[in-house]
Amino acid sequence: MGLTSLVLILLVLAFVVYSTARSRAISLAKPLGGISHLHSLPFFYGMRSAIWCAVPALGLLIIWSLFDDHIISTLVLNSLPESMRPASATEHSLLINSIENIASGALSSVASDPHLVSAAKVLDDLNAMAANLVTIVVLSTAIFCSALAWIKLSPQLRARQAVEKAFKIALLAAACVAIFATLGIVLSVLFESIRFFQMVPASEFLLGTEWSPQMAIRADQIGSSGSFGAIPLFVGTLLISFIAMVIAVPAGLMSAIYLAEYAEPGVRNFAKPVLEILAGIPTVVYGFFAALTVTPFLRQAGANIGLDVSSESALSAGLVMGVMIIPFVSSLADDVITAVPQSLRDGSLGLGATKSETIKKVIFPAALPGIVGGVMLAVSRAVGETMIVVMAAGLAAKMTINPLETVTTVTVQIVTLLVGDQEFDSPKTLAAFALGLMLFVVTLALNFFALRVVNKYREQYD
Amino acid sequence: MINLTAASREQRIRLGLKKRHRAERQFKFYGALAIVFGLACVFLLFGDIVSKGHKAFQLTYINLEVTYDQDILGVNDPTDARQVSLGNFHGAIKAGLKNRFPEATGRKNKRELYSLVSNGAGYNLRDRLIENPVLLGKTIKIWVIADDDVDTYYKSIGESDGPFTGRTSEQKEGWLKELIKAGDIEKRFNFNFFTEGDSREPELAGIRGAAMGSFYTLIITILLAFPLGVAAAVYLEEFAPRNRWTGFIEVNINNLAAVPSIIFGLLGLAVFINFFHVPRSVPLVGGLVLTLMTLPTIIISSRAAIKSVPPSIREAAIGVGASPMQVVLHHVLPLAMPGMLTGAIIGMARALGETAPLLMIGMVAFIVDIPSGFHDPSTALPVQIFLWADSPERAFVEKTSAAIMVLLAFLIVMNTFAVVLRKRLERRW
DSSP states (O other), X not given: OOHHHHHHHHHXXXXXXXXXXXXXXXXXXXXXXXXXXXXXXHHHHHHHHHHHHHHHHHHHHHHHHHHHHHHHHHHHHHHSOGGGSOOSHHHHHHHHHHHHHHHHTSSOTTTSOHHHHHHHHHHHHHHHHHHHHHHHHHHHHHXXXXXXXHHHOOTTOOHHHHHHHHHHHHHHHHHHHHHHHHHHHHHHHHHHHXXXXXXXXXXXXXXXXXXXXXXXXXXTOTTOSOEEOOHHHHHHHHHHHHHHHHHHHHHHHHHHHIIIIIOOHHHHHHHHHHHHHHHHSOHHHHHHHIIIIIHHHHHHHHHHTTOOOOTTBHHHHHHXXXXXXXXXXXXXXXXXXXXXXXXXXXXXXXXXXXXXHHIIIIIHHHHHHHHHHHHHHHHHHHXXXXXXXXXXXXXXXXXXXXXXXXXXXXXXXXXXXHSSOOOTTSHHHHHHHHHHHHHHHHHHHHHHHHHHHHHHHOOOOO | OXXXXXXXXXXXXXXXXXXXXXXXXXXXXXXXXXXXXXXXXXXXXXHHHHHHHXXXXXXXXXXXXXXXXXXXXXXXXXXXXXXXXXXXXXXXXXXXXXXXXXXXXXXXXXXXXXXXXXXXXHHHHHHHHHHOGGGTTOEEEEEEEBOHHHHHHHHTTTSTTOOOOTTOOHHHHHHHHHHHHHTOEEEEEOTHHHHOOOOSSTTTOXXXXXXXXXXXXXXXXXXXXXXXXXXXXXXXXXXXXXSHHHHHHHHHHHHHHHSOHHHHHHHIIIIIIIISOOOTTOHHHHHHHHHHHHHHHHHXXXXXXXXXXXXXXXXXXXXXXXXXXXXXXXXXXXHHHXXXXXXXXXXXXXXXXXXXXXXXXXXXXXXXSOXXXXXXXXOOHHHHXXXXXXOOOTHHHHHHHHHHHHHHHHXXXXXXXXXXXXXXXXXXX
16 A cells, blocks of 8 residues: 555544544533533543544554665665675675666566566565555554544543643754755765765865866876865855855845835835845846856956956956845844934934934944844855855866956855756765855854854944 | 134135036036946847847748658658658758759859758758648649858848858858849748757757756746745744744845855755755756745745734734634735735745756756656756857857746746736735
């Protein structure tokens, strides 16, 4: 039986159990004089039984489906003669693959090794047996647990407490998904990075200045050892982020100040949502705009004044990224500027300062921690931004701070290394995870310090 | 300084005042400039995309006399599905072209001539025959899809810098001019763009496949992220004790919200594909990855929605004997639902526009078939945009822009819906 139909049957079963338990609770209450003599509402009796029916069985099913591949393939391989057992992980998956192909008929069983054919037969048998076994075990668990719940059902049973406890546990589990996600990120990135650093020393990765992640096909090939010095990538990332910040910080800050302090309500109500649109546009659209509109324009403009602009310049990616980040800076700055109490403004204006002097000398210093925090968050977004740089920045890992030349970034390299075929034991693929680890650590640190700055230096006005 | 007279002091202030007012005007001007810059960027972006993409909603067709010649087609029984599917319909179209322009002789010229129509033009002919089997042996006038170079040429005729002839030879131009004179070439609404999957031929390529891929991905995302996000928000707001564990959960949620989206792609690759062996390129993995990515957004907005329900509601419910769970399920959740839904829709809009993590899990393959489920290999709308943007054909530029217009239209609809929902259902206490 398929997994889906098994789950469906379980759900139907749970519903049946729910309604019978509910009506049994009502009928138990009748001789006592109505459901007011039950401890809980009939609904809770029904729910309690349904939970008993479905949850343990589903749990078993999930555990089984996580491990069935592994168990079955181990059993199948054990059925092979000693000499054919795989030595390495790649051999292992290759062997399993060919056995599966024979079993499904994709590979002719006549032309293949007879041992493999018999292994394929074992695989077929095991799969059929496992499917039957799982169905029987899961359904009998469901029925057994429902029966237990049925026996315990009595008017004094504290069904509501039981159901609410289960409910609370479910909520807690949902909240813990965030922890698992973080854990998953850390572990997956960390493990692959450790494997990478076993092949390439960390010092070369962090301090090397040449990036050419090729791996040799033959040992005697020219340039057979790829070099994994990530400094050019860091420089490129910083250069593009810096250009983006040069655009985004003044524009975002000034527009926030203008909207908060100068603009009339009409202008504000129009300009604010329109600027917010910039934040909602997918990054792939910015990438397209950068690659097909901004870059040709810059090249043309550069040619007009006698400058040689590369066709994948850091400038165009940085400019467009800056535009993308404007609303981010602006809304964060707006928050902190409006949080400065009116009394400070009144005091300054009362002493005869002009509005701009008030802003520059009173409001800005008061809002500074928040603004610095916001800028740090913006930097972390710029560093982690992918699509714009993938589409508009280049692949050549040049070490330069000339914005007219082509540079590459950490995210671009992660994408190029991982899109397409991968083999998980070559440093080329693993390098992407090492870069991912750097990215993760840097963005996390930026966020951490941004929060620290905001909390530590915030003025308390109350 | 001390012996300054009152008059000279006033004069100094006056002089300074002028400067200060100038600085004030300047500062205000810079602010306005920043706003204008931002607005200009919005309009430039939209204007650029629309001006590049609006043409893709039309497609050039050529009117051609085609004979359902049994010998050319190799079909003698139009009801035989196998025979019809193998029929050489493109050959019939080539014959029609040769009749129309008999002056084309020689290999090179003929190849040039045949490149007037699309490689996919035969399908239209075939579908007609299947619909109407009596057509076999007859000659009909039919509008067939033109090649993308012809399409580009014809659409750019009215433009200031003249028709784009970069990929059209003089001879071909002559034929095209003849067709134009005879009225046998025209632009029609491009239905293909909305009903077809991806293709190497720009004139045949459509966004249906990518749109369905996005649809299935988002279904998974909303089905997982919304319940999980709401449950987590309810726990944190209503039940969680103030202890270290809760603090740890909150730190994790905030961190996840700040992690770059590409890292989620790495997670999907390492955990779902490498560890759990979920197949690559399928909406299921895409949905799982985007779930983890949007989860923090949904949790944060749901918490805000729950927080905005006043405590008096909870106290009243407890007062009439409701249990904590009943308070939440019967009172807090229904009242917070509009805010939560708004947050969820905005989260979905972000997930719809997300590209980078999908690249990592292999949803960037060239896939012609339209996916029909969660396990079919597929791309997504933004990924399709990325793929087309990389294509060298000039005709793909307008396709890309048109696909962007469709994507932006979806996003605008979703965001407007969220705003309307909030305005309609939100209560002020």
